[in-house]
Amino acid sequence: MLEIKNLRVRIAGKEILRGINLKVKAGELHAIMGPNGSGKSTLALILAGHDSYEITAGEVHYQGKNLLEMAPEERACEGLFMAFQYPIEIPGVTNLYMLKAGLNAARKHRGQEELDAMDFLKLVKERAKLVEIDESFLNRSVNEGFSGGEKKRNEIFQMAVLEPKLAVLDETDSGLDIDALKIVAKGVNALRNKDRAIIIITHYQRLLNYIVPDYVHVLVDGRIVRSGDKDLAVELEAKGYNWIESGAAAASGS
């Protein structure tokens, strides 16, 4: 579904990603872990199509297409979804308005008929339950005045409505208390299926107690230095990033 080859990315002259390689197949759940400043969020934003980065080398293929040539909206319409680490507040645009416009743009893109107001409302009400979002949130401006936890739940709610093929969740767990974390995890688990791939980017292993990954990758200093299964996350939690970083330093020195 997704193949990243030797991706190198710069911002303001500084190299942030220094040759990323990653393969994700349908149905898989990958966790990318790493310390602050390792390039995790940059990777997520690059996949979503943010234009403040300079891609100096590498390729990204998504469902056989060159992802890097696609506009952000085209990526979304092709089934790519990113849950933002810091969801933006958009006063004057309601959640429902944005979701209906986004969902119908994707449907149009796929040659499907647009959903009318009735069917759309039925869908959002059902999905709102999944992440325990109160219906009153739906008519509020996007993220405006939401608490940190509400914003993150709103991201997963949007994912549930837009039903992506590939979801990239950027630190959806950070800032959540344990109750909110469980709700988010429940929502994500409910959305796992054999056709959908999910990449979870996280600083902490905590979320992975509730969402069990198929693969875990450790990103340090712009490179994936270690890959493994769920046990790698546990080991990392016990030993800390320093354990890997020293290894990474040794690897890059060789």
Next chain:
Amino acid sequence: MKTMDSKTHYLQQFKDVEARTRGAEGSWLSKLRRRAIEDFSEAGFPTTRLEAWKYTNVEPIVASRFKPAAETANGLSPERLSAFTLGTGSGSLLTFVNGRFSKKLSRLGPLPAGVRVESLAAALGNGSLDLEPHLGRHVETSGHPFAALNTAFMDDGALVFIPAGVDLQEPIQIVFATTQAEPAVTYPRVLIVGEKNSRASIVESYVGLGDQAYFTNAVTEIVVQDNATLEHCRMLEEGSRSYHISTVQSHLSRDSNLVSHNYAFGGSLIRNHVNSVLDAEGAESTLFGLYVIADRQHVDNHTRIDHAKPHCSSREIYTGILDDQSRGIFNGRVIVRPDAQKTDAKQTNRNLLLSKEALADTNPELEIYADDVKCTHGATIGQLDEEALFYLRARGISQKAARDILTYAFAGELVDEVKTEPARKYVEKLLRARLPGASETTVLL
């Protein structure tokens, strides 16, 4: 010496007005006209050397030396007119074509006893209502040459009179349409009187059909008496080569409440003066303005709120959305007179620039002569939030639609303030027509 020539041109035209009206109208009105033309003669046309006109050059208007519009009403079918009217079946509608009242294109809904909604020319002609205490008593002509010209030349327009205690449910709409093929000037004049304890909503629309050059020089006087409430909505959909200069002068009595909406969409050069005098305790004036312009459109809003008495409040929000090489000017003056203690005045001007070549000027002017007052003002000029654009695009919304949605949201706050529902719906329609990407209807649970 072009200005000199143009001035003479209008002074000459006034002789025709005098010849036509002498003996045919009350001497108070003749005196009013005469004083106005003298005020015009003294001031002449403004140049950009004057502080109040430094951003707006009226030379194209002056040089055009417009003739009065011909009296024939043409080019406006009821079908065409319907595109500019509110979607209400029973509300009253007064239509003026090229400055003249059109009975055929007007209709009166069922109105409570004593309410007058009619052509000003007719009301002045039959003398059934004494207009002397109001007409021309509020707008200043000295030092205001365009208001002076309107007063000297006024011929027709609308009279709306709401007697004491009447609560008018349906809005009244007044449409001034210019269809004239030749370049011409019209002087629409509106007088609105809301007697004590009355309530009404009035919508004025100025529309241009076709792309000829013409000049609308309009004056509206609004009198809101004790404890009366009035919502006044002014919408400019003038033609692409038109000039529009206007004054809306309101006078507020004790505990009265005025909400003024000033929307500018169409017109090549627009200058609005919106003046409100809070002349007794407890009066409340709210001025909202929205200008959504593109190409080389130029909109200059000069507002003046005069807190003449204590315990009055005013709130003002003017919002500009400027695309291409358009230019928007906001000059908001708030005067607090020496004994106007406990004044509460709040002014905001927000501008959204959609292109690098658009230009916004904002200038608050607070003149405070009392010491126990609360006056605030704030101005912003900015662009669309790139991160919000990216967020919407990441949800599948095209760049164009995302821009339109965010732009609509920027203006939406003001649209929501229009309390008269058919008027609000109409403004929404106008705004969405300019922002097609935001055209999807509101989604509500």
